[in-house]
Amino acid sequence: MTAGRPDTLSPDARRAVPAMGRLLELEAARILARRHGQAALRRTLETLLAEIRASLRDGASPLCEPSIILQEAGARLETAACAGMRGVINATGVVIHTNLGRAPLAPEAVHEMVQAAGYVSIEMALDSGARGSRQDHLEPLIRELTAAESALVVNNCASAVLLALAAIGEGAPVIVSRGELVEIGGGFRVPEIIAQGGCRLVEVGATNRTHIRDYERALADNPDARIILRTHPSNFRMTGFTSRPDLAALARLARSRGVLLIEDLGGGALVDLSSYGLADEPTVQESLAAGVDLVLFSADKLLGGPQAGIAAGQTKLIELMERHPLARAMRLDKLSLAALKATLELYRPPSDPLRAIPALRMLTEPEAVVRARAERLLTLLQAGPEPRGVQLDLVATQSFAGGGAMPMHPLPGAALRLSSRTLSGSTLARRLRLGEPSVVGRIVRDDVLLELRTVNEQELGALAVSIQQATAFSD
Numbered sequence: 407m408t409a410g411r412p413d414t415l416s417p418d419a420r421r422a423v424p425a426m427g428r429l430l431e432l433e434a435a436r437i438l439a440r441r442h443g444q445a446a447l448r449r450t451l452e453t454l455l456a457e458i459r460a461s462l463r464d465g466a467s468p469l470c471e472p473s474i475i476l477q478e479a480g481a482r483l484e485t486a487a488c489a490g491m492r493g494v495i496n497a498t499g500v501v502i503h504t505n506l507g508r509a510p511l512a513p514e515a516v517h518e519m520v521q522a523a524g525y526v527s528i529e530m531a532l533d534s535g536a537r538g539s540r541q542d543h544l545e546p547l548i549r550e551l552t553a554a555e556s557a558l559v560v561n562n563c564a565s566a567v568l569l570a571l572a573a574i575g576e577g578a579p580v581i582v583s584r585g586e587l588v589e590i591g592g593g594f595r596v597p598e599i600i601a602q603g604g605c606r607l608v609e610v611g612a613t614n615r616t617h618i619r620d621y622e623r624a625l626a627d628n629p630d631a632r633i634i635l636r637t638h639p640s641n642f643r644m645t646g647f648t649s650r651p652d653l654a655a656l657a658r659l660a661r662s663r664g665v666l667l668i669e670d671l672g673g674g675a676l677v678d679l680s681s682y683g684l685a686d687e688p689t690v691q692e693s694l695a696a697g698v699d700l701v702l703f704s705a706d707k708l709l710g711g712p713q714a715g716i717a718a719g720q721t722k723l724i725e726l727m728e729r730h731p732l733a734r735a736m737r738l739d740k741l742s743l744a745a746l747k748a749t750l751e752l753y754r755p756p757s758d759p760l761r762a763i764p765a766l767r768m769l770t771e772p773e774a775v776v777r778a779r780a781e782r783l784l785t786l787l788q789a790g791p792e793p794r795g796v797q798l799d800l801v802a803t804q805s806f807a808g809g810g811a812m813p814m815h816p817l818p819g820a821a822l823r824l825s826s827r828t829l830s831g832s833t834l835a836r837r838l839r840l841g842e843p844s845v846v847g848r849i850v851r852d853d854v855l856l857e858l859r860t861v862n863e864q865e866l867g868a869l870a871v872s873i874q875q876a877t878a879f880s881d
């Protein structure tokens with residue numbers, strides 16, 4: 407950088423470098439400013455001009471043509487726009503989209519998160535001034551909602567599984583069905599997590615079918631086994647000639663042989679969504695009622711909260727987890743804690759979680775409501791300038807829950823389809839992603855589909871503006 411160094415440019419060289427004001431007046435700069443904002447353009451140009459002056463001082467002869475400078479600025483801005491994390495409109499139709507941050511938070515959760523950004527009494531009992539536990543803010547609520555004896559909250563479900571195995575397994579054999587040795591994504595593989603937890607994996611059954619007698623034999627062969635681990639297959643499904651034991655039957659077997667049944671449930675639904683066409687997704691309460699000793703689940707999937715992992719079950723198991731040294735390495739931060747508490751409060755009557763929690767609202771919204779929103783978007787667009795070279799129409803589609811939940815159960819959806827004669831679907835989709843606001847859709851047969859199930863009413867106006875910008879120069 408040039409800071410502090412005397413400007414030793416010759417008057418000639420100084421004159422060769424175009425002035426900021428002159429660059430900003432050019433048409434190419436105006437286009438860049440509309441796309442990336444005046445402030446970002448100015449910052450990029452300042453950096454570029456400083457680099458040019460520095461290389462002139464070093465005796466080099468950089469290109470000082472305004473058009474070339476603006477071209478380079480445009481390339482840098484484009485790269486920066488792709489690289490940074492920005493708010494986006496999720497028009498993919500996938501409600502729990504891991505690449506887009508999973509569940510969007512309810513306004514109540516956002517509010518509490520902002521409050522917690524300052525000093526908070528996270529580990530202090532205000533009446534006595536004595537030290538408290540951060541778990542005290544969440545545990546009673548989780549017990550109330552799930553009927554679990556105790557609960558513990560950590561960073562995510564992956565940590566909850568690892569902590570449970572390390573603290574409870576203590577190196578003993580862990581019995582898992584071959585049909586459940588899945589990779590969930592992001593490198594989270596059941597066999598590897600068991601190894602990381604310091605336990606020994608004992609596989610039972612076959613890939614497609616595992617029976618109670620397989621577990622019985624494994625328990626007889628491994629008298630030191632401590633845990634039967636049941637895992638939710640997440641976004642993997644086997645169909646056809648498959649079976650696995652009923653959860654309650656497995657719980658009875660575990661109890662009769664003095665071993666623990668631990669379930670990695672993943673999704674963590676607290677409400678039964680089967681009447682909304684989302685069958686197949688067990689709730690935490692059902693698992694506990696079936697006799698599972700410890701259930702582990704995510705807070706940012708079907709629960710609709712921030713990233714966190716929850717362990718709910720027997721007190722003695724929760725205590726083992728709490729006391730394990732890994733617990734400290736996995737503890738939940740105050741912002742997520744505040745957001746999770748607020749989200750869990752929305753499950754308590756008189757609040758209706760299906761309305762109050764955005765992910766649940768999107769998952770359960772009737773098709774007609776989604777379609778009506780798609781129609782309003784089309785009306786907004788028809789009232790604006792005519793899109794050039796892009797045809798807009800509404801199509802009936804299928805949306806998905808995402809987050810490993812219910813991959814076989816599409817939700818009826820409605821999408822705006824953008825078909826261009828001149829632009830490929832991927833070019834148009836990229837323009838939308840880099841727009842202001844950024845819009846993420848999906849590409850089907852070289853058209854872009856913008857799904858309305860995952861777009862809320864307040865986003866419609868901004869979405870229309872982004873679509874207009876992306877399609878303004880497409881012929």
Ligand SMILES: *Cc1c(COP(=O)(O)O)cnc(C)c1O
Pocket residue numbers: 562563564565590594637638639640641670671672673703704705714715809810
């Ligand atoms: C998603 C999932 C996990 C990981 O949960 P995170 O909260 O993302 O760590 C673990 N197990 C199952 C079955 C899952 O579906």
